[in-house]
Amino acid sequence: MIVNIKLPNNISYDITIDELKELTFDRKVVIVTNPTVSGYHLEYLKNKIKSNNLSIVTIPDGEEYKNIETIDMILNHCFENRLNRKSLLIAFGGGVIGDMTGFCAAIYQRGIDFIQVPTTLLSQVDASVGGKTGVNNKFGKNLIGAFHQPRAVYIDPYFLTTLPAREFSAGIAEIVKMAVTFNKEFFEWIEQNDLTNVENIKVAIKKSIETKAWVVSQDEKENGIRAALNYGHTFGHVVENETKYSKYLHGEAVGIGMIMANEVAKKVGLMSQEDTIRVKKVLEKYDIPTTYKISDVEDFYEHFFLDKKSLDDKIKFILPVGIGDCKITDEVCKTDIIDVLKGF
Secondary structure (H helix, E strand, O other): OEEEHHHOOOOOEEEOOOOOOOOOOOOOOOEEEEEHHHHHHHHHHOOEEOOEEEEEOOOOOOOOOOHHHHHHHHHHHHHHHOOOOOOOEEEEEOHHHHHHHHHHHHHHOOOOOEEEEEEHHHHHHHHHHOEEEEEEOOOEEEEEEEEEEOOOEEEEEEHHHHOOOOHHHHHHHHHHHHHHHHHHHHHHHHOOOOOOOHHHHHHHHHHHHHHHHHHHHOOOOOOOOOHHHOOOOOHHHHHHHHHOOOOOOOHHHHHHHHHHHHHHHHOOOOOOOHHHHHHHHHHHHHHOOOOOOOOOOHHHHHHHHHOOOOOOOOEEEEEEOOOOOEEEEOOOHHHHHHHHOOOO
């Protein structure tokens, strides 16, 4: 299965959902990965790649290493191996690997090519597509980065065979996000089908990718509709920051964030109690966290101002309008937000 994404300035690339075929390159290639992924799958990938100059850089595994220090490690490998502007990076891992590899590709000698070979469900359905790259710092998540599109994305469902159940569930949170914001029929399909089934998850990946490709093709730089893909993220990023990126996987924090966003949507009259329960039931079916204890409500609220979507001291929220639609707004009053946060 191939999904094509078309962007302005004649930028276009294919997202292939299938067993990885042989990839041949006549340039220097660097695979960026981590010990966990390489332990399971590096030989599988290397056997698919034909290149007369291939090297591997292995970086620490985990969101807590998604920082400038790790970027420096990748860039040093590129310089030591004398990569030039025609060289290629391959992101081989989850969303963290993809974001950092893409960022290095964006800034190395002012920009070189990279491709995505995502190995987690979350990165396959979301993070690998659309060209968002970057790292975290003490102020928040992905606040340092660039838009830099991959040349191709190769989604091989085989990699999911070694994915821990918790990581798999974190990816389902992003699938649910796509459905709630853009596709009511898809959400109903999710309610009725078991996503741990191999054939069902292939369908879910394809539907998610098609949704994201459609959104990104309209709004590459997130000036409008693409911001809706951050449903659950405005709250979830604060949860991740408060817990120092170590307690929750990204998808788990997004799950909590969707529950919080739904409560705000319910409070301002955009979502019914019934629909909030439906979303919660789907998340809980896959053991995605739906509760969180906020220790300091005012401090939690202040963190929203570091969100990239906020502008001129106005916080932009993505709120579902029922199931299958959403609203991007900066006009939710602080009192309503605080009231909702007090419930957590």
